[in-house]
Structures are given as C-alpha cells and as structure tokens.
Amino acid sequence: MTLDVLMLPFANICAVQPYHTQPLMQCISNMFVYRCQAWTKWAELMDMHKEDTSVFFLKTLPQKRRPGCQGAEQEFKWTMTTVLESPDESASQMALKEIARVLCRAPLLVFVLLPCITGVQLTINANTADYRLPTTPGRDQSLWCTAHNHTQEEELLWFRDDGRVNLKDGNQVNASNICVSPVTVDDNGVSFTCRLARNGSVQVSVVLDVRFLPILSGQDPPTVQEDRDVSIDCYVKANPPATMVWEKENSTLILDKDHYQVFQTSELFQLTIKNVKKSDSGAYTCVAESESRIVRQDFFLIVEDSRLAFPTEAVIAAAVVVLLLCIFAIVSRRKRIFKCFKRAGVSPSSTAL
Incomplete structure (x- = not known):
C-alpha cells in the first residue's frame, strides 16, 4: 500500500474493526475525501485505545519534526508513511492514534477539512x-x-x-x-x-x-488597369475548418509565386494578382471543402488597357510659373502702367478763340 491510497474517494464510510490497519486506512481516506462524517467514527475508534502512546510516537519522530505549527502537513504525511510501512501492526495502531493529535493543530486542520468546507x-x-x-x-x-x-x-x-x-x-x-x-x-x-x-x-x-458547413461571402474586385496589383477577398466561416483552393474558369488555379500570392486566416482567403494583364480577366472561384461537402463563391475580374495618366503635377507646376512671370512683369513696369492710368484720367484743356 502507498500513501496515494489515502487520497482515493470511497463510496461509503467503512465499517472499521479496531485492530485492523487496512480498514482504518480506508476510514482515514474517507475522512480526506467527501466523507466528513468519518470524524465521528474516528473519535469512536480512538476512544477504544486508551493507552498513552505519546512517548512512543515522539521517540519515533525526528527532532526537527516534533509537534509544532510549522511543517504540520509534512509531519502528518510522515506519520502516515510510518503507519503504512510499519511491519508491526500494534505500532501502526499506536501511530494512528497520534494522528488525531496532529490533526488538532489549526494549520493542518484547515488543510484536512478543506474538502468538508468546499466539498460542493x-x-x-x-x-x-x-x-x-x-x-x-x-x-x-x-x-x-x-x-x-x-x-x-x-x-x-x-x-x-x-x-x-x-x-x-x-x-x-x-x-x-x-x-x-x-x-x-x-x-x-x-x-x-x-x-x-x-x-x-x-x-x-x-x-x-x-458544427456547420462553410459559409462564403465577398464582392467582385474593382476594375483594374494593366500592370497594377489587385486582390480578391473571400470571407469564410466553417467548423470544422475547411480546405480552401482558388479556381479560374472552373479549373484549379496554378499559383505562380511571381504572379499570385495567397493569404489565409481563419476567416479570410485572399488572392492577390501582381502586375495584372488582360489575360487575367475572367471568373475566379473560391472553393471550400469540409466534411465531404463543397461550397463555392464566384468573383469576376475585369482588366482594362493601361492609359497614360493625366500629368496633373506638371500642369500645376506650369500654371505656377506663368502666374509668377505675370506678377514679375507687372511689378517691373508699374510706373508706366500708373502713368497710363493718370493720362486717361485728365480732362481735355480749353482753346482760346
């Protein structure tokens, strides 16, 4: 028998005969686990052994483990080991009585009674x-x-x-x-x-x-011009997780890593096409397979011819240059401009007849 036996739960309190160590062990086990009524039975058993065994027990304990508040739990475990390993049945019974004394110390009492207090x-x-x-x-x-x-x-x-x-x-x-x-x-x-x-x-x-079959959703990507990148987002929910693949025109898409890039999370299956060409236009299908069931979601990609972008920055820069030249010209000829305005404002003089 090992010390682990003491921690095993038993269905009922054992009927103990006072001079048999094995049933006593079971009764102590019950006291530790769920069966708090064993305390009453324990007291009855101890009353049947009136001999004073304190001297015997204290002599068997190491000096550092004499009764005290510190190390009470370790002392109790040592005592139970002594009981279980002792070849002398009478010595075991005497040690069992001393266990009752150890249990009365407050720190160990809380430890032992914990199953009784929170045994729900x-x-x-x-x-x-x-x-x-x-x-x-x-x-x-x-x-x-x-x-x-x-x-x-x-x-x-x-x-x-x-x-x-x-x-x-x-x-x-x-x-x-x-x-x-x-x-x-x-x-x-x-x-x-x-x-x-x-x-x-x-x-x-x-x-x-x-548990549910894959649920797919998403929108068609925007129209894109050649030589640009575009992403197709397929949103997925599935339990258990689904196996995901991309198809184009009903054929499994061969993923050239220089042209395609796939990103996948538990809720997103994304296909990115780099430097798209006109040949990339067409129908793309997000395929999810789970528990032998297949679900599809179609997306359609349109690729346009590349167009020369309107040179917005160049036009703005040219307009700024022209505006500055006009301002400079006005400032440099301001005197002549003012004289012209003065002459235009003088009334014609009268002539003597």
Whole structure:
C-alpha cells in the first residue's frame, strides 16, 4: 500500500474493526475525501485505545519534526508513511492514534477539512469537468447546472464568456438552467460557466462546438488597369475548418509565386494578382471543402488597357510659373502702367478763340 491510497474517494464510510490497519486506512481516506462524517467514527475508534502512546510516537519522530505549527502537513504525511510501512501492526495502531493529535493543530486542520468546507461539486449536463458540447445551428441547446454534496442551499451563477447571465428568481438555488435558443454560427467557441456564488473557485464550464458547413461571402474586385496589383477577398466561416483552393474558369488555379500570392486566416482567403494583364480577366472561384461537402463563391475580374495618366503635377507646376512671370512683369513696369492710368484720367484743356 502507498500513501496515494489515502487520497482515493470511497463510496461509503467503512465499517472499521479496531485492530485492523487496512480498514482504518480506508476510514482515514474517507475522512480526506467527501466523507466528513468519518470524524465521528474516528473519535469512536480512538476512544477504544486508551493507552498513552505519546512517548512512543515522539521517540519515533525526528527532532526537527516534533509537534509544532510549522511543517504540520509534512509531519502528518510522515506519520502516515510510518503507519503504512510499519511491519508491526500494534505500532501502526499506536501511530494512528497520534494522528488525531496532529490533526488538532489549526494549520493542518484547515488543510484536512478543506474538502468538508468546499466539498460542493458542480456539474453541467452531468459533466463534472470542463468539456466541449457539439451542437448545430438552429437547435435549442439546454444547459443544466447542478450542485452536488451540498449541506445548505447553494446559489449558482452563470457566465457567458466574461459576462454574467441574468437568471430569474427560483432558477439560482442548487440547480439552474439556461437555454441557447436558437444556436447560431456566432455561438461557436462561446464558453458558458456555472459558478458557486460563495466560492468563485468552484465552477465548471462548457464550450459550444457549433458544427456547420462553410459559409462564403465577398464582392467582385474593382476594375483594374494593366500592370497594377489587385486582390480578391473571400470571407469564410466553417467548423470544422475547411480546405480552401482558388479556381479560374472552373479549373484549379496554378499559383505562380511571381504572379499570385495567397493569404489565409481563419476567416479570410485572399488572392492577390501582381502586375495584372488582360489575360487575367475572367471568373475566379473560391472553393471550400469540409466534411465531404463543397461550397463555392464566384468573383469576376475585369482588366482594362493601361492609359497614360493625366500629368496633373506638371500642369500645376506650369500654371505656377506663368502666374509668377505675370506678377514679375507687372511689378517691373508699374510706373508706366500708373502713368497710363493718370493720362486717361485728365480732362481735355480749353482753346482760346
């Protein structure tokens, strides 16, 4: 027998005979895991052994492990090892009685009683551990959270990812139910967590695994001129993930890395064509295959002849030069211009007859 045996849960408290070490080990096991009533049975067993075994036990303990607050847990484990490895049954029984003394120390008492204090266990749809729940779009998915091993009414909380779910009165104590109605593709990967209100560390979660065929979407790329780059964006949703390929005119596209570039994420399958030519015009198809089902989305690309771009910058520069020359000419001949205006403003003089 090893020390690990002490941590195994047992369905019922054992009926112990006072002079048999094996059943005593099982009773201590029950005391550690879920069966707090074993404390009462333990006290009864210890009363049956009135001998004072303190001297024997203290002599067997190393000096550094004499009773004290520090190292109480290690001392207890050492004691249990002594019991399990001792060939002398009477010595084992005497050591077992001393275990009761060790358990009375406050630090170790908290350690041992922890299963009794927080022994409540939560399940979602009868699952005690976190798990993934396969489902499909359009169905109503019911989630039941139940508290087990509780000795009082326990308030339960539900969370959708990090947000708390509002529950109606009467749907929070000991058992609680929420319903995802209807399930959509956007619910894929969403986590629902049931948590004990008085102890947030006691919880269990379920992640929705929404299975659906690929959903493709996207728009035709804009008309592009020759010798420019263009991208075709195919947006995809699928669970499980789909195998993606590009086709042109119903034939698998041969991806020349100098002319084509493919970029793929969980939601985007993008084809970029570099330095497009007139021959690149035509229908392109985004193909997704998942679970032996194929879905297609068509895109149409139009490539125009390249045109000489209007020399906007050159025209602006020429206009600026002409404007500056005009201003310079006006400034340099301003005197003559002013004289012309003065002569035009003088009235003709009268002549004597």
